[in-house]
Amino acid sequence: MILTPIPADVMPEAIATFARHLEGQPLAAAAFRRIADTWPVTGGVDTPEQRAQGVELAHAHGIGTLDERPSASFMWDGEVIRTDVEATVIVHEVAHWLVAAPERRHLIDFGLGPGPETTKLVEAKADKKLTFQQCMHEEAQTSLLGILWEAELGQPAILAFLEQNWMEAWERPSTAEWFVGHVAELRERGLIDDDGRPTTARAWADQRRLQSAA
Numbered sequence: 001m002i003l004t005p006i007p008a009d010v011m012p013e014a015i016a017t018f019a020r021h022l023e024g025q026p027l028a029a030a031a032f033r034r035i036a037d038t039w040p041v042t043g044g045v046d047t048p049e050q051r052a053q054g055v056e057l058a059h060a061h062g063i064g065t066l067d068e069r070p071s072a073s074f075m076w077d078g079e080v081i082r083t084d085v086e087a088t089v090i091v092h093e094v095a096h097w098l099v100a101a102p103e104r105r106h107l108i109d110f111g112l113g114p115g116p117e118t119t120k121l122v123e124a125k126a127d128k129k130l131t132f133q134q135c136m137h138e139e140a141q142t143s144l145l146g147i148l149w150e151a152e153l154g155q156p157a158i159l160a161f162l163e164q165n166w167m168e169a170w171e172r173p174s175t176a177e178w179f180v181g182h183v184a185e186l187r188e189r190g191l192i193d194d195d196g197r198p199t200t201a202r203a204w205a206d207q208r209r210l211q212s213a214a
Helices: 009-021 026-036 046-061 087-099 121-126 131-150 156-165 173-188 202-214
Strands: 064-066 080-082
Touching: 009 026, 009 131, 009 173, 026 131, 046 064, 046 087, 064 131, 080 087, 087 156, 087 173, 131 156, 131 173
Parallel strands: 064 080
Antiparallel strands: none
């Protein structure tokens, strides 16, 4: 949930200020530019096409899906993502799979404890492997990677960036510094490249081009 909404007429100033705080940080600046370029939002939000893109993205990474509401059980049960949710949530769950340690990918909700959509709380809590602090850190990494994937897909990544409070207190350099740190870690882990682009994005784009040409 967004803590402090930024009015639309203030967004250009907020984006410019945030970008200015990233001067001298080329990787973070490139990543932010990908996100900021989705403002203003001119296309649809949570369209059937965007949901289909999320499902396709999951399958391209070998992740199973099930067209069911996660409120029936779990968002991720160790085998499939439930995809009767908003497009941004599907992409976020793909990012969870990419960020999670391989040994936790078979656990309910990636061993982080119950997600907000999960209703089978006892089972999800039993699979939890990380501390609260570790969970919060992984959620931040997942959030940012998912947002960068939304930008890659041409979806309104800036809305998720705002909703997940990456621009809370955008006037302060410390807000940009928080972003810089997480971008650097994603790069160190090989999850994004030097352009701030998800590392599997080029293969994804090439695969889609081949499918279109077939």
